Amino acid sequence: MTIQVGVIGLGIGQKHLASLAQIPDVRIVAVADLVESHLLSIASLYNTHHYMHWQCLLDQELALDAVVLATPSHVRIEPIKAICERKLALFCEKPPAVCLDTAHQIAKLLTQAGIINAVGFQYRYSLFAERLSQLLRERGAHFARILVATGWPTFNWMPTPPQHLYKKAASGGPLIEHGIHFQDVLRYITNAEPVSVQAMAELGTLQPVEGRDTEETTLLLARYSSGLLATQVHCWSHVGDVSQLQVVGYDFDLTWHFADIHHLVGMIDQQTINECDRTNPYLEEMKTFIAAVQQHNQRLIRSSYIDACQSMAVCQAATEAIDNSIAHTVVPSFLL
Incomplete structure (x- = not known):
């Protein structure tokens, strides 16, 4: 068909x-x-x-x-x-x-x-998402660390970022627009939900766009229903491209590097892990x-769209915490 x-x-x-x-x-x-x-x-x-x-x-x-x-x-x-x-x-x-x-x-x-x-x-469709999901179901994890440092998003036919990215009213800000990818895949591999977040941000000076309120660097700290603690540092003013997710448990320490070819490196049971996934998640x-x-x-x-609302709830709670400088409870997506 x-x-x-x-x-x-x-x-x-x-x-x-x-x-x-x-x-x-x-x-x-x-x-x-x-x-x-x-x-x-x-x-x-x-x-x-x-x-x-x-x-x-x-x-x-x-x-x-x-x-x-x-x-x-x-x-x-x-x-x-x-x-x-x-x-x-x-x-x-x-x-x-x-x-x-x-x-x-x-x-x-x-x-x-x-x-x-x-x-x-698309990260949910990587082989490493399934590998980590199985590992965490069996062993659990103490903490997770997300690090994203890249340039402001552009497309190959645009010399500068789309203008809506500079305004939170149009883009939601860097966590909702881009950081949501990493909160989403963390929810997926842990099969757990964030219950509270704290966050802070720095507007920065490398993008001198009049009226810009989208921050260059943000920091998010989340507590999950499983007891997992997770951090995410997200920077949009870096000349390179660093995107990684580290999960650490009692007997493992693994870092997933997101790139055109994904890599998973670290240790499980004192055995070195160095794997690559050449499939195209898109x-x-x-x-x-x-x-x-x-x-x-x-x-x-x-x-699904309903599940994506829960990933968005995490990032919106963090964005609100940035705006008023207090910890926010993540509002669960409604049940249909």
Whole structure:
């Protein structure tokens, strides 16, 4: 069964297009983006229809089965309403929304529509996610440490970061926009939920953009329901690319390095570990989404929209703690 897909938003959407193009049972029928020159270039590359507005794509492409929505998070609720009305499957780029209230509204829409849905947390589809998840189920962990130091997110056709990233009202800030990836995979491998967070941040001076309130460096401390303590340092003003997750228990110390080729290094039972995972997690998550659409089986999805709301709850609680300098309780995602 061939699945006909439209892609809305061609920033990170380009990665999803590259994955879709490698899946035999997929036909990319249309793309949409506000930057016309970029839109035309991508449409030509994939030999597909193109539109300057998401509404035009949905109105004209009547044979669609699924939509990949990769717009900025603050402009998602209207296209999702239309996608739900059409009963199309939805793959939504992370974060699920710009704030938790909006995310909960969207989750209700998706539940009422009964459509297949997924959020783009590709690290859940790495072999190391399963390896660490099994290890932690068997042995538990004392603490986890996340370190992310990279440049402000850009796309290869943009010389500077998208302007919405500089404003929390449009992006949610660095933890919601980007740091959510690492909180999400930590929730996944520990099978535990954060119950409280503390956080602080430094605005920094390396991005002299007028009116910017998105911080360059943030620090998060979380207590999990399992007793695990976790830290995350997240910096958007570094010339290199450092992204790693360390978990430490009684008889193991492992660090997962996130890169084009993922590495897992450290020690288990005094035995040295040095492994690499050459699979493409973007491709694996998209293959799973397409299979879920074909089989109409939501259980295949490792990161549903409702589950993604809980990862967002952690990052929003941390962002609120930064704003008022007190510890915040993580509000559990509502039960549907």
